[in-house]
Amino acid sequence: MIRPFLQVVQLYKKFGDITALNNVSLAIYPGEILVILGENGSGKSTLAKILYGLYFPDKGYIKINGTPVIFSSPAEAKSKGIFLVSQRPQLIDDMSILENIALFLSTSPSRGLRKKLSEILNYLGMAIDVDKSVHALSYTEKQLVDLVKVLLAQPKLLIVDEAVTYLPRELKHKFLNIVKGFATRGGSVMYITHKVVEAAEIGDRFAVLRRGSVVGVFEKGVDVSTLRQAMFGSEEYLTAITKSPVQRPLHKTPALSVENLVVFDEYGKPAVNDVSLSVRLGDVVAILGIAGNGQKELGEAIVGLRKVAKGKVLLNGDEITHMPASERVRRGLIYVPEDPFREGVAIGLTVAENMKLFSQSRVSKEILETAIRKLEVSPSNPLISVAKLSGGNIQKVSLSRLLLNTPRVVIAYSPTRMLDEKSRVLILRTLQKLAESGSAVLLLSEDIEEAVYISTRIGVIVNGKIVKFFEGPELESYREDIEKVMVHA
Amino acid sequence: MPKVAIVKRELSKTVATVAKVLVILLGLLIAIALTSIITGASMELAGITLLQGFLNLNVFVYISTLLPIAVGLSIAFSASAWNLGAEGQLVIGAVGATFIALYTPFGRQEVVAPLMALLFASFLGALWALPAALLKMARGINEALTTLLMNFIAYHMTNYLVKGPWRGRAVYGYPTTDMIPVQARIPTVPGYSFSWYVVVICVVIALLMQLFLYRTKVGIALRALGSSPRFVELAGISSKRLFLIAFLLSGALAGFAGGVKVLVYHGKLVEGPIVGSGYGFTAIMLSWLGGLNPLLLIPASYYTAALYILSFGLQIGSAAVGDALANAIVGSLLAFILLADFLTKYRLVIRWS
Numbered sequence: 001m002i003r004p005f006l007q008v009v010q011l012y013k014k015f016g017d018i019t020a021l022n023n024v025s026l027a028i029y030p031g032e033i034l035v036i037l038g039e040n041g042s043g044k045s046t047l048a049k050i051l052y053g054l055y056f057p058d059k060g061y062i063k064i065n066g067t068p069v070i071f072s073s074p075a076e077a078k079s080k081g082i083f084l085v086s087q088r089p090q091l092i093d094d095m096s097i098l099e100n101i102a103l104f105l106s107t108s109p110s111r112g113l114r115k116k117l118s119e120i121l122n123y124l125g126m127a128i129d130v131d132k133s134v135h136a137l138s139y140t141e142k143q144l145v146d147l148v149k150v151l152l153a154q155p156k157l158l159i160v161d162e163a164v165t166y167l168p169r170e171l172k173h174k175f176l177n178i179v180k181g182f183a184t185r186g187g188s189v190m191y192i193t194h195k196v197v198e199a200a201e202i203g204d205r206f207a208v209l210r211r212g213s214v215v216g217v218f219e220k221g222v223d224v225s226t227l228r229q230a231m232f233g234s235e236e237y238l239t240a241i242t243k244s245p246v247q248r249p250l251h252k253t254p255a256l257s258v259e260n261l262v263v264f265d266e267y268g269k270p271a272v273n274d275v276s277l278s279v280r281l282g283d284v285v286a287i288l289g290i291a292g293n294g295q296k297e298l299g300e301a302i303v304g305l306r307k308v309a310k311g312k313v314l315l316n317g318d319e320i321t322h323m324p325a326s327e328r329v330r331r332g333l334i335y336v337p338e339d340p341f342r343e344g345v346a347i348g349l350t351v352a353e354n355m356k357l358f359s360q361s362r363v364s365k366e367i368l369e370t371a372i373r374k375l376e377v378s379p380s381n382p383l384i385s386v387a388k389l390s391g392g393n394i395q396k397v398s399l400s401r402l403l404l405n406t407p408r409v410v411i412a413y414s415p416t417r418m419l420d421e422k423s424r425v426l427i428l429r430t431l432q433k434l435a436e437s438g439s440a441v442l443l444l445s446e447d448i449e450e451a452v453y454i455s456t457r458i459g460v461i462v463n464g465k466i467v468k469f470f471e472g473p474e475l476e477s478y479r480e481d482i483e484k485v486m487v488h489a
Numbered sequence: 490m491p492k493v494a495i496v497k498r499e500l501s502k503t504v505a506t507v508a509k510v511l512v513i514l515l516g517l518l519i520a521i522a523l524t525s526i527i528t529g530a531s532m533e534l535a536g537i538t539l540l541q542g543f544l545n546l547n548v549f550v551y552i553s554t555l556l557p558i559a560v561g562l563s564i565a566f567s568a569s570a571w572n573l574g575a576e577g578q579l580v581i582g583a584v585g586a587t588f589i590a591l592y593t594p595f596g597r598q599e600v601v602a603p604l605m606a607l608l609f610a611s612f613l614g615a616l617w618a619l620p621a622a623l624l625k626m627a628r629g630i631n632e633a634l635t636t637l638l639m640n641f642i643a644y645h646m647t648n649y650l651v652k653g654p655w656r657g658r659a660v661y662g663y664p665t666t667d668m669i670p671v672q673a674r675i676p677t678v679p680g681y682s683f684s685w686y687v688v689v690i691c692v693v694i695a696l697l698m699q700l701f702l703y704r705t706k707v708g709i710a711l712r713a714l715g716s717s718p719r720f721v722e723l724a725g726i727s728s729k730r731l732f733l734i735a736f737l738l739s740g741a742l743a744g745f746a747g748g749v750k751v752l753v754y755h756g757k758l759v760e761g762p763i764v765g766s767g768y769g770f771t772a773i774m775l776s777w778l779g780g781l782n783p784l785l786l787i788p789a790s791y792y793t794a795a796l797y798i799l800s801f802g803l804q805i806g807s808a809a810v811g812d813a814l815a816n817a818i819v820g821s822l823l824a825f826i827l828l829a830d831f832l833t834k835y836r837l838v839i840r841w842s
């Protein structure tokens with residue numbers, strides 16, 4: 001019988017009157033990948049943060065190789081070889097990638113480090129300039145940097161809180177290989193994700209959390225529906241999404257059109273290069289691409305957060321190319337930004353305050369409560385500060401802007417990031433419904449699955465250019481072609 | 490170039506609160522030690538003077554000016570509008586109040602005079618803040634620098650007025666205006682130089698601004714503006730307009746305080762640095778001490794006022810030094826408290842590259 005590397009013994013953690021962890025006991029064995037599953041707000045990140053010394057448990061303790069330990073800071077956890085890649089990137093925006101990594105490893109940004117870094121990036125096939133300032137990166141790219149950073153530290157226990165989940169497929173497989181290789185050498189991995197199917201493939205064991213308690217631990221080979229049953233109590237939600245019948249768009253004239261758009265990135269290089277597209281009322285169009293290919297800049301330019309160098313943006317036929325973002329939003333262009341923490345919500349304000357700001361008209365208590373209930377924001381108390389919500393619930397608050405307005409045009413960037421399967425379906429369904437009731441929806445996405453689910457047209461963006469549009473009722477069948485274009489255009 | 494980053498510490502709410510209380514108490518201890526060193530008085534005497542400071546009605550003299558300025562600055566700072574020009578806005582407000590009282594027919598009408606004077610003082614204060622806000626919005630020029638510069642222009646303008654065109658006929662060559670008419674003065678508590686009316690107005694202003702920041706859409710958006718202008722824009726609220734509102738409100742409240750100084754305290758316009766007496770700068774630190782929360786600023790301004798009285802109490806006999814030493818003591822104390830408070834919440838990371 002091998003001894004566990006780490007044991008969690010009867011952990012309790014309360015935040016005010018919310019119980020985040022309730023008598024959680026788990027063991028992680030050397031060389032295994034332990035997958036942690038659970039719906040939004042079930043306590044996964046809290047568990048990860050306790051193991052990494054960010055939170056202190058109310059009761060219970062941790063044993064490493066049989067010895068009880070108490071971490072009062074991440075530095076202590078790190079010294080025992082425990083490293084966490086958070087759900088939310090932990091990087092300093094004003095520093096370069098290299099400097100961030102040096103800072104994390106407490107070394108200097110020396111030539112040696114540069115070399116090691118370029119080796120690992122080479123292996124991953126990432127052509128990323130390590131002198132680039134972090135603020136110019138998209139969310140997924142930031143997560144990648146966070147992962148690389150931790151791998152360089154050679155952890156004994158690697159905790160990944162959803163940071164791998166949204167990487168582009170090829171890159172993800174390379175990462176998972178690294179993770180598996182790392183496990184075969186005796187390292188342990190605690191892997192948090194919402195993608196149940198994928199988790200079932202890579203995991204050795206599975207622990208399911210529900211409202212802070214471990215409701216089941218499963219061995220390899222368990223089937224996906226057993227896991228889902230444990231997570232949600234049912235899998236009914238999965239049937240909620242069906243492709244809506246393609247209907248004739250209501251109008252001939254597009255609600256949103258973009259003509260020959262050119263947008264520069266932070267370094268003066270064209271990030272969006274001569275892009276034209278249009279979305280009619282009732283339509284769902286997706287622009288799909290691997291992170292860092294210009295979706296971020298495209299979305300920001302359309303909503304007005306970024307200067308347009310050339311070309312035009314039209315809303316309902318009126319030119320809005322140089323209008324401030326706030327003015328566009330008031331005209332019914334609702335934008336769901338990529339980074340919920342920074343731009344999607346005001347983290348210091350309460351849920352109610354955030355929602356008040358989103359709505360372009362007065363919000364009554366009922367409207368507010370309805371939005372919270374529909375999105376299943378948990379805890380459901382509107383007077384709680386958003387900072388106290390779990391990652392997925394913060395994303396839901398950001399998405400509440402879709403329910404609190406009657407948008408003409410919706411632009412949503414990775415709207416299902418961090419959501420559990422159930423909420424993901426709910427949001428995709430919401431976007432579909434918005435289109436059915438007459439909005440124009442533009443989905444900016446890195447996830448082929450959600451794009452084919454709900455859109456009627458998919459443009460693939462590579463290096464700032466839309467290289468191909470796919471259209472028709474059977475988008476599903478183009479899946480492989482689409483993927484090829486995304487990767488090897 | 491070294492790069493400096495500030496990283497937030499993860500602290501639980503109780504730990505953070507305890508830390509804050511400790512820092513504030515520590516501030517008092519240091520105040521006692523510092524004053525006893527500077528003035529040569531014994532620690533006990535300094536301690537007793539401090540305790541008396543808290544019970545001394547004169548705290549309201551300070552609260553009447555510091556509180557409104559700090560409330561305004563809290564609004565500005567929550568919105569990341571770095572208005573460091575409250576001192577100048579205060580001084581210009583004092584000029585405005587004097588103008589109404591001495592040079593307009595309103596000056597001799599009871600009730601109307603002080604009200605008009607305070608309104609005009611607020612208006613001029615806001616106006617004095619305007620150029621910096623416009624320069625920032627149009628050209629991106631750092632508002633901290635421009636507002637700081639405007640302080641000195643305000644000083645010089647005021648000095649010019651009281652030494653030149655506005656110098657009083659009955660002041661024997663001193664650089665002041667004549668006393669303003671009694672009708673324009675706000676009645677003070679006998680034996681003290683503060684007015685209950687003003688104290689009440691100041692507290693009401695703090696309460697109203699609290700409601701504004703926490704209950705109205707514009708106020709809520711102002712609080713969000715500091716952390717993310719993009720968030721605010723995406724909610725359909727113009728970040729530029731919010732910035733302007735924050736700036737003008739803080740200018741107006743500083744101007745109001747300047748009006749109070751003339752109508753209650755001086756009774757005339759005096760030289761710029763004397764009208765301002767550094768309150769515009771102290772209020773910057775005060776607003777942080779109160780956590781940029783108008784409601785918390787009420788006790789915070791009380792605390793600061795007591796520190797002022799402490800530093801004055803120990804100075805009796807060296808009146809020549811005047812406000813300067815008091816300001817130096819209070820200023821460095823507040824700076825220390827803020828630094829300690831900051832260090833409990835954040836840590837600095839310095840990187841040489």
Ligand SMILES: Nc1ncnc2c1ncn2[C@@H]1O[C@H](COP(=O)(O)OP(=O)(O)OP(=O)(O)O)[C@@H](O)[C@H]1O
Nearest residue numbers: 015020040041042043044045046388389390391392
């Ligand atoms: N700092 C905090 N203060 C108050 N409550 C918190 C805090 N952090 C987490 N919580 C609460 O604890 C519960 C568990 O949160 P946690 O972040 O661990 O969920 P999660 O499983 O990671 O969810 P998600 O999948 O959405 O990321 C939630 O109800 C959350 O609101």
Ligand SMILES: [Mg+2]
Nearest residue numbers: 045087390391
């Ligand atoms: Mg989480």
